[in-house]
Amino acid sequence: MGERKYTLDAIEGIMRKNLAEPRIHFALVCAANSCLRLERQAYTPENTDRLLEEAARFYINEPRNLRIDPGRNQVTVARIFSFYHEDFENYVREKNLTGIGQPLLDYIRAHANEENRRALDALNYPRLEHFEYDWGINDIRAPAVTGKSG
DSSP states (O other): TTOOOHHHHHHHHHHHHHHHOOGGGTTTTOOTTTTTOSSSSOOOTTTTTHHHHHHHHHHHTTTTTTEEEGGGGGEEOHHHHHTHHHHHHHHHHHHHHOOOSSSHHHHHHHHHHHHHHHHTSSSSOOOOEEEEOOBBOTTTOOOOOOOOOO
């Protein structure tokens, strides 16, 4: 990239295009409150796949990013899945990941912990909703996020 300056948004666009790897959305941090947690170690060729998988699993299984309501046959997920739904859905189709029959939920199911996977499997073509996105900037002095949703 030489002497050229890039914004983080431009870097994300380049990486999305070149990698076709939806887990990148769990590595590139926009610093908004609804964004994923910042990784504490650098990505290297040796650890990238492991860190991306850990980040995807952590983010998807946080209660602030996934709520399964069997009584309403509804799944509420983080808004990032709406912003970049094509990335996640295309990956599911390319990898032939089936389960629920809804590509976005099939992606989430593939990274869900055992409890969330069982809850998803118990639903019948659930309605999909999204949490509101909090664009507020992360603040080191802000209270810690508890993961509880209201």
